Amino acid sequence: MAKIICITGATSGIGRACAVKFAQDNHQLILIGRRTERLTALKADLESSTESKVHTVTLDVRDRSAVKQAFENLPESIKRIDVLINNAGLAAGRNSIDEGDVDDWDRMIDTNVKGLLYVSKSVMPGMVDRQSGHIFNIGSTAGKETYLNGNVYCASKHAVDSLTKAMRTDLLPHGIKVTGICPGLAETEFSIVRYHGDEDKAKSVYDGFTPLYGEDIAEIIHFASERPAHVCMNDIVITPTAQASSFYVNKS
Numbered sequence: 001m002a003k004i005i006c007i008t009g010a011t012s013g014i015g016r017a018c019a020v021k022f023a024q025d026n027h028q029l030i031l032i033g034r035r036t037e038r039l040t041a042l043k044a045d046l047e048s049s050t051e052s053k054v055h056t057v058t059l060d061v062r063d064r065s066a067v068k069q070a071f072e073n074l075p076e077s078i079k080r081i082d083v084l085i086n087n088a089g090l091a092a093g094r095n096s097i098d099e100g101d102v103d104d105w106d107r108m109i110d111t112n113v114k115g116l117l118y119v120s121k122s123v124m125p126g127m128v129d130r131q132s133g134h135i136f137n138i139g140s141t142a143g144k145e146t147y148l149n150g151n152v153y154c155a156s157k158h159a160v161d162s163l164t165k166a167m168r169t170d171l172l173p174h175g176i177k178v179t180g181i182c183p184g185l186a187e188t189e190f191s192i193v194r195y196h197g198d199e200d201k202a203k204s205v206y207d208g209f210t211p212l213y214g215e216d217i218a219e220i221i222h223f224a225s226e227r228p229a230h231v232c233m234n235d236i237v238i239t240p241t242a243q244a245s246s247f248y249v250n251k252s
Protein backbone atom coordinates (compact mmCIF):
# COMPACT_ATOMS: atom_id res chain seq x y z
CA MET A 1 0.00 0.00 0.00
CA ALA A 2 1.28 3.50 -0.80
CA LYS A 3 2.58 5.30 2.27
CA ILE A 4 3.35 8.95 2.92
CA ILE A 5 7.06 9.22 3.60
CA CYS A 6 8.80 12.39 4.78
CA ILE A 7 12.57 12.63 4.33
CA THR A 8 14.66 15.53 5.64
CA GLY A 9 17.96 16.25 3.90
CA ALA A 10 16.76 14.76 0.62
CA THR A 11 19.00 16.86 -1.64
CA SER A 12 22.12 14.73 -1.20
CA GLY A 13 23.68 11.53 0.06
CA ILE A 14 21.68 9.22 2.29
CA GLY A 15 18.45 11.27 2.14
CA ARG A 16 18.50 11.46 -1.64
CA ALA A 17 19.16 7.73 -1.89
CA CYS A 18 16.17 7.10 0.41
CA ALA A 19 13.97 9.22 -1.86
CA VAL A 20 15.04 7.20 -4.90
CA LYS A 21 14.54 3.87 -3.10
CA PHE A 22 11.09 4.65 -1.68
CA ALA A 23 9.91 6.20 -4.96
CA GLN A 24 10.45 2.82 -6.60
CA ASP A 25 7.53 1.51 -4.50
CA ASN A 26 5.37 4.41 -5.72
CA HIS A 27 4.98 5.89 -2.23
CA GLN A 28 4.05 9.56 -1.80
CA LEU A 29 7.12 11.52 -0.76
CA ILE A 30 7.63 14.76 1.12
CA LEU A 31 11.20 15.83 0.44
CA ILE A 32 12.85 18.52 2.55
CA GLY A 33 16.12 20.44 2.16
CA ARG A 34 17.43 23.97 1.71
CA ARG A 35 18.54 23.67 -1.95
CA THR A 36 15.38 24.26 -3.97
CA GLU A 37 16.90 23.53 -7.41
CA ARG A 38 17.99 20.09 -6.27
CA LEU A 39 14.56 19.34 -4.81
CA THR A 40 12.88 20.46 -8.02
CA ALA A 41 15.19 18.34 -10.18
CA LEU A 42 14.73 15.30 -7.96
CA LYS A 43 10.93 15.65 -8.03
CA ALA A 44 10.97 15.84 -11.84
CA ASP A 45 13.29 12.84 -12.06
CA LEU A 46 11.27 10.65 -9.67
CA GLU A 47 7.87 11.59 -11.08
CA SER A 48 9.00 10.82 -14.62
CA SER A 49 10.61 7.48 -13.73
CA THR A 50 8.11 6.13 -11.16
CA GLU A 51 4.43 6.43 -10.19
CA SER A 52 5.49 8.21 -7.00
CA LYS A 53 4.00 11.66 -6.21
CA VAL A 54 6.57 14.03 -4.77
CA HIS A 55 5.96 17.18 -2.72
CA THR A 56 9.03 19.31 -2.02
CA VAL A 57 9.56 21.75 0.82
CA THR A 58 12.45 24.18 0.89
CA LEU A 59 13.18 24.39 4.58
CA ASP A 60 15.99 24.95 7.04
CA VAL A 61 15.21 22.54 9.87
CA ARG A 62 16.97 24.88 12.31
CA ASP A 63 14.20 27.46 11.87
CA ARG A 64 11.66 26.49 14.50
CA SER A 65 8.74 28.63 13.33
CA ALA A 66 9.39 27.81 9.65
CA VAL A 67 9.31 24.08 10.45
CA LYS A 68 6.00 24.42 12.30
CA GLN A 69 4.50 26.47 9.47
CA ALA A 70 5.78 24.14 6.75
CA PHE A 71 4.11 21.10 8.30
CA GLU A 72 0.88 23.00 9.05
CA ASN A 73 0.80 24.14 5.42
CA LEU A 74 1.19 20.67 3.90
CA PRO A 75 -1.70 19.76 1.58
CA GLU A 76 -4.38 17.86 3.57
CA SER A 77 -3.89 14.79 1.36
CA ILE A 78 -0.31 14.27 2.62
CA LYS A 79 -0.58 15.37 6.24
CA ARG A 80 -0.93 11.79 7.51
CA ILE A 81 2.76 10.96 7.48
CA ASP A 82 3.41 7.22 7.89
CA VAL A 83 7.22 7.27 7.88
CA LEU A 84 9.52 10.09 8.98
CA ILE A 85 13.21 9.84 8.13
CA ASN A 86 15.07 12.38 10.26
CA ASN A 87 18.22 12.52 8.15
CA ALA A 88 19.20 16.20 7.73
CA GLY A 89 22.49 16.71 9.51
CA LEU A 90 26.13 17.52 9.25
CA ALA A 91 29.54 17.64 10.81
CA ALA A 92 31.41 20.95 10.69
CA GLY A 93 35.12 21.01 11.47
CA ARG A 94 37.50 18.42 12.83
CA ASN A 95 39.45 20.35 15.48
CA SER A 96 40.52 19.57 18.99
CA ILE A 97 37.73 20.79 21.27
CA ASP A 98 39.83 23.63 22.69
CA GLU A 99 40.30 24.94 19.13
CA GLY A 100 36.71 24.39 18.01
CA ASP A 101 34.77 27.04 16.14
CA VAL A 102 31.67 28.03 18.09
CA ASP A 103 29.74 28.71 14.86
CA ASP A 104 30.46 25.11 13.81
CA TRP A 105 29.20 23.90 17.18
CA ASP A 106 25.98 25.89 16.79
CA ARG A 107 25.37 24.53 13.27
CA MET A 108 25.78 20.93 14.39
CA ILE A 109 23.69 21.16 17.54
CA ASP A 110 21.02 23.31 15.90
CA THR A 111 20.68 20.96 12.90
CA ASN A 112 21.41 17.49 14.26
CA VAL A 113 19.61 17.83 17.58
CA LYS A 114 17.21 20.77 17.59
CA GLY A 115 16.22 20.43 13.91
CA LEU A 116 15.43 16.76 14.43
CA LEU A 117 13.29 17.69 17.43
CA TYR A 118 11.43 20.50 15.63
CA VAL A 119 10.53 18.22 12.70
CA SER A 120 9.55 15.36 15.00
CA LYS A 121 7.37 17.69 17.08
CA SER A 122 5.40 18.51 13.94
CA VAL A 123 4.91 14.86 12.98
CA MET A 124 4.58 12.87 16.22
CA PRO A 125 1.15 14.15 17.38
CA GLY A 126 -0.49 12.94 14.14
CA MET A 127 1.15 9.54 14.55
CA VAL A 128 -0.12 9.40 18.14
CA ASP A 129 -3.66 10.26 16.99
CA ARG A 130 -3.52 7.52 14.38
CA GLN A 131 -1.74 5.10 16.75
CA SER A 132 0.75 4.21 14.04
CA GLY A 133 3.86 5.43 12.34
CA HIS A 134 7.57 4.78 11.95
CA ILE A 135 10.34 7.24 12.75
CA PHE A 136 13.90 6.71 11.58
CA ASN A 137 16.59 8.84 13.22
CA ILE A 138 19.91 8.90 11.39
CA GLY A 139 22.53 8.72 14.12
CA SER A 140 26.06 7.55 13.52
CA THR A 141 28.84 5.37 14.85
CA ALA A 142 29.89 8.81 16.18
CA GLY A 143 26.86 8.51 18.46
CA LYS A 144 28.18 5.25 19.89
CA GLU A 145 31.86 6.19 20.37
CA THR A 146 33.84 9.42 20.71
CA TYR A 147 36.85 9.69 18.43
CA LEU A 148 39.75 12.14 18.31
CA ASN A 149 38.60 15.65 17.28
CA GLY A 150 35.04 14.40 16.76
CA ASN A 151 33.88 16.11 19.99
CA VAL A 152 30.73 18.19 19.27
CA TYR A 153 29.65 16.12 16.25
CA CYS A 154 29.96 12.98 18.42
CA ALA A 155 28.01 14.71 21.20
CA SER A 156 25.24 15.70 18.78
CA LYS A 157 24.95 12.12 17.52
CA HIS A 158 25.02 10.74 21.09
CA ALA A 159 22.05 13.08 21.64
CA VAL A 160 20.33 11.58 18.58
CA ASP A 161 20.97 8.10 20.00
CA SER A 162 19.42 9.15 23.29
CA LEU A 163 16.43 10.80 21.61
CA THR A 164 15.84 7.64 19.57
CA LYS A 165 15.62 5.61 22.78
CA ALA A 166 13.46 8.30 24.40
CA MET A 167 11.03 8.39 21.47
CA ARG A 168 10.80 4.59 21.41
CA THR A 169 9.99 4.59 25.12
CA ASP A 170 7.51 7.46 25.21
CA LEU A 171 5.75 6.47 21.98
CA LEU A 172 5.56 2.77 22.92
CA PRO A 173 1.92 2.93 24.12
CA HIS A 174 0.93 4.34 20.73
CA GLY A 175 2.34 1.56 18.57
CA ILE A 176 4.86 3.86 16.89
CA LYS A 177 8.11 2.27 15.72
CA VAL A 178 11.36 4.17 16.24
CA THR A 179 14.53 2.96 14.54
CA GLY A 180 18.03 4.32 15.03
CA ILE A 181 20.23 4.06 11.93
CA CYS A 182 23.92 4.44 12.78
CA PRO A 183 26.22 4.44 9.75
CA GLY A 184 29.99 4.48 9.77
CA LEU A 185 32.02 6.01 6.96
CA ALA A 186 29.78 6.82 3.98
CA GLU A 187 30.99 8.77 0.96
CA THR A 188 28.44 11.51 0.36
CA GLU A 189 28.84 15.30 0.61
CA PHE A 190 29.35 14.80 4.35
CA SER A 191 33.13 15.27 4.40
CA ILE A 192 33.02 18.17 1.91
CA VAL A 193 30.71 19.94 4.36
CA ARG A 194 32.81 18.88 7.35
CA TYR A 195 35.99 20.29 5.76
CA HIS A 196 34.22 23.48 4.68
CA GLY A 197 34.38 22.74 0.94
CA ASP A 198 37.93 21.29 0.77
CA GLU A 199 37.17 18.50 -1.76
CA ASP A 200 40.68 16.98 -1.74
CA LYS A 201 40.69 16.62 2.02
CA ALA A 202 37.17 15.22 1.87
CA LYS A 203 38.12 12.65 -0.79
CA SER A 204 41.14 11.51 1.24
CA VAL A 205 38.86 10.35 4.08
CA TYR A 206 37.81 7.42 1.84
CA ASP A 207 41.24 6.59 0.39
CA GLY A 208 42.36 2.97 0.62
CA PHE A 209 39.04 1.25 1.31
CA THR A 210 35.53 0.96 -0.07
CA PRO A 211 33.19 3.17 1.99
CA LEU A 212 29.44 2.93 2.30
CA TYR A 213 27.32 4.84 -0.19
CA GLY A 214 23.94 6.45 0.41
CA GLU A 215 22.23 3.61 -1.45
CA ASP A 216 23.59 1.01 1.01
CA ILE A 217 21.92 2.78 3.89
CA ALA A 218 18.71 3.52 1.99
CA GLU A 219 18.30 -0.22 1.29
CA ILE A 220 18.52 -1.00 4.99
CA ILE A 221 16.06 1.74 5.95
CA HIS A 222 13.69 0.45 3.28
CA PHE A 223 14.03 -3.13 4.58
CA ALA A 224 13.36 -2.01 8.17
CA SER A 225 10.31 -0.04 7.03
CA GLU A 226 8.86 -3.10 5.32
CA ARG A 227 8.85 -5.39 8.39
CA PRO A 228 5.44 -6.64 9.56
CA ALA A 229 3.48 -4.48 12.03
CA HIS A 230 4.64 -6.52 15.05
CA VAL A 231 8.37 -6.24 14.23
CA CYS A 232 10.56 -3.21 14.95
CA MET A 233 14.26 -3.05 14.15
CA ASN A 234 15.41 -0.76 16.95
CA ASP A 235 19.05 0.05 16.41
CA ILE A 236 21.11 -0.68 13.31
CA VAL A 237 24.87 -0.02 13.10
CA ILE A 238 26.17 -0.26 9.54
CA THR A 239 29.84 0.12 8.60
CA PRO A 240 31.87 -0.61 5.51
CA THR A 241 33.36 -4.11 5.71
CA ALA A 242 36.74 -2.36 6.10
CA GLN A 243 35.61 -0.56 9.26
CA ALA A 244 35.37 -2.26 12.67
CA SER A 245 34.65 0.87 14.70
CA SER A 246 35.35 4.61 14.72
CA PHE A 247 38.97 3.69 15.58
CA TYR A 248 39.80 0.78 13.29
CA VAL A 249 39.66 1.07 9.50
CA ASN A 250 41.57 -1.38 7.33
CA LYS A 251 43.13 0.87 4.68
CA SER A 252 45.31 -0.60 1.96
Ligand code: NDP
Pocket: 008, 009, 010, 011, 012, 013, 014, 015, 032, 033, 034, 035, 059, 060, 061, 062, 087, 088, 089, 090, 091, 111, 115, 138, 139, 140, 141, 182, 183, 184, 185, 186, 187, 188, 189, 190, 191, 193, 214
Ligand atom coordinates in the same frame (compact mmCIF):
# COMPACT_ATOMS: atom_id res chain seq x y z
P1 NDP B 1 25.18 15.03 2.84
O1 NDP B 1 25.96 16.26 3.17
O2 NDP B 1 25.41 14.38 1.53
O3 NDP B 1 23.63 15.32 3.03
C1 NDP B 1 23.16 16.09 4.10
C2 NDP B 1 21.72 16.50 3.83
O4 NDP B 1 21.24 17.24 4.97
C3 NDP B 1 21.58 17.39 2.63
O5 NDP B 1 20.44 16.99 1.88
C4 NDP B 1 21.35 18.77 3.21
O6 NDP B 1 20.48 19.51 2.36
C5 NDP B 1 20.60 18.41 4.51
N1 NDP B 1 20.72 19.48 5.50
C6 NDP B 1 21.82 19.91 6.16
N2 NDP B 1 21.53 20.94 6.95
C7 NDP B 1 20.19 21.17 6.79
C8 NDP B 1 19.29 22.11 7.33
N3 NDP B 1 19.70 23.04 8.23
N4 NDP B 1 18.00 22.07 6.97
C9 NDP B 1 17.57 21.16 6.08
N5 NDP B 1 18.37 20.23 5.53
C10 NDP B 1 19.68 20.25 5.88
O7 NDP B 1 25.53 14.01 4.02
P2 NDP B 1 24.96 12.56 4.37
O8 NDP B 1 23.97 12.09 3.42
O9 NDP B 1 26.13 11.71 4.64
O10 NDP B 1 24.29 12.89 5.78
C11 NDP B 1 22.97 12.55 6.11
C12 NDP B 1 22.91 12.19 7.59
O11 NDP B 1 23.70 11.04 7.81
C13 NDP B 1 23.47 13.26 8.54
O12 NDP B 1 22.63 13.33 9.65
C14 NDP B 1 24.84 12.73 8.91
O13 NDP B 1 25.27 13.19 10.15
C15 NDP B 1 24.54 11.24 8.93
N6 NDP B 1 25.68 10.35 8.81
C16 NDP B 1 26.54 10.45 7.74
C17 NDP B 1 27.62 9.58 7.67
C18 NDP B 1 28.64 9.68 6.59
O14 NDP B 1 29.77 9.14 6.79
N7 NDP B 1 28.35 10.28 5.46
C19 NDP B 1 27.80 8.50 8.65
C20 NDP B 1 26.86 8.54 9.72
C21 NDP B 1 25.83 9.40 9.78
P3 NDP B 1 20.61 21.06 2.02
O15 NDP B 1 22.07 21.42 2.08
O16 NDP B 1 20.00 21.18 0.67
O17 NDP B 1 19.79 21.72 3.09
Ligand code: 8X3
Pocket: 139, 140, 141, 142, 150, 183, 184, 185, 186, 246
Ligand atom coordinates in the same frame (compact mmCIF):
# COMPACT_ATOMS: atom_id res chain seq x y z
C1 8X3 C 1 29.75 10.06 10.08
C2 8X3 C 1 30.75 8.99 10.33
O1 8X3 C 1 33.02 8.48 11.41
O2 8X3 C 1 32.81 10.56 10.20
O3 8X3 C 1 28.84 10.16 11.11
O4 8X3 C 1 31.75 10.31 12.31
S1 8X3 C 1 32.14 9.63 11.11
